[in-house]
Amino acid sequence: MKILMVLTSHSELGETGKKTGFWIEEFAAPYYVFADAGADVTIASPKGKEPPIDPSSESEDAQTGATRRFYSDRDLQEKLKKTIKLEDIDSEDYDAVFYPGGHGPLWDLANDLKSISLIEEFNAQMKPMAFVCHAPGVLANVEDHKEPLVRGKNVTGFANSEEEAVGLTNVVPFLVEDKMNQLGANYSKGDDWSSYVMVDGKLVTGQNPASSEKAARELLRLLGKE
Template structure:
């Protein structure tokens, strides 16, 4: 793989659980694990977000030094990576042109701002029409629910998709907090929703569409993205 492969990661800018002031944001491992999978494979990675600038990280996804997943520890000690997280591009100023793949990490913040962004929906619809890889993990598929294919139908309709399960949301204690249940919404849109056991790695690829179930799925999703990007 060469640097000709460019991947755009689009993250949430939502720092709270809607009207609930308790903090949320992106789930760190869902950024760091794919980021280094892409970087180590020779890809170039840019990081954007809904509003640009500093990206909120869910405090539950970052522990004291030495207690985080290896990719998170590496990211925290990587000035170039941290600069991308602290000064993200605003999606209003980003085009799908020039990128091979677009990837949406999760974290509960995505449930509020990704579905509300017409700019994101337009960007992803354009990316799909141009044959780009469109991918997401955990709650990241919330950013897919308003994306349309070239026929004007929901992108996920009739396609294999995974995302955070209703039972995982129950286990997290946030089923009554999130604005909607992601699994339920994807099914309502006609997705062929697939899942594995709760909190275990599970990812699916349907052509250029790649998705994964939860944080543990980040590595497998990244592998499938690179596979799709190379074809």
């Protein structure tokens, strides 16, 4: 069982002068779900090497059992420093793909041509795909038979109310909830910051960091491993 995880390489939070990147829990929780199930996990990013961590995800109130496990896992930390360039990834080599969020993906992965083509290939190959929190935003330009991939599909993603709560509504390139609705998806959400996951065929989406582990388990279920 080979699973690809794709992380952002973008570190600038718009014009704020602050930093962003990927959200640790959204990477760590799924990674350990996959690794503990015996999966071979490959980590990739647009620029390769070490992807940026969103500093906000390192705050004490953002820590979970999975993040604490990550901080004591030297092997995984070393692996994270050597992510593979996205351009060197072949979808044929993997059984499924998982995209963690953080705000970074809205800037790079949403417009990255290699990422877009990879997702379209996974979709054509009918392989399970999962996107958590802001990561559903990377589907903004992904198509299926010249229509938006998410059109008519049941999806979720970081809610407008959650974006407002973190004060970044006017900083991000677009709001995930709005984008899903604009593309014709059947967007729904749970309570802010609670675990909420939608599964539509081979497509799994999670609303926020708390949804990461469940989304990973749903991906395993689609692989017949959960």
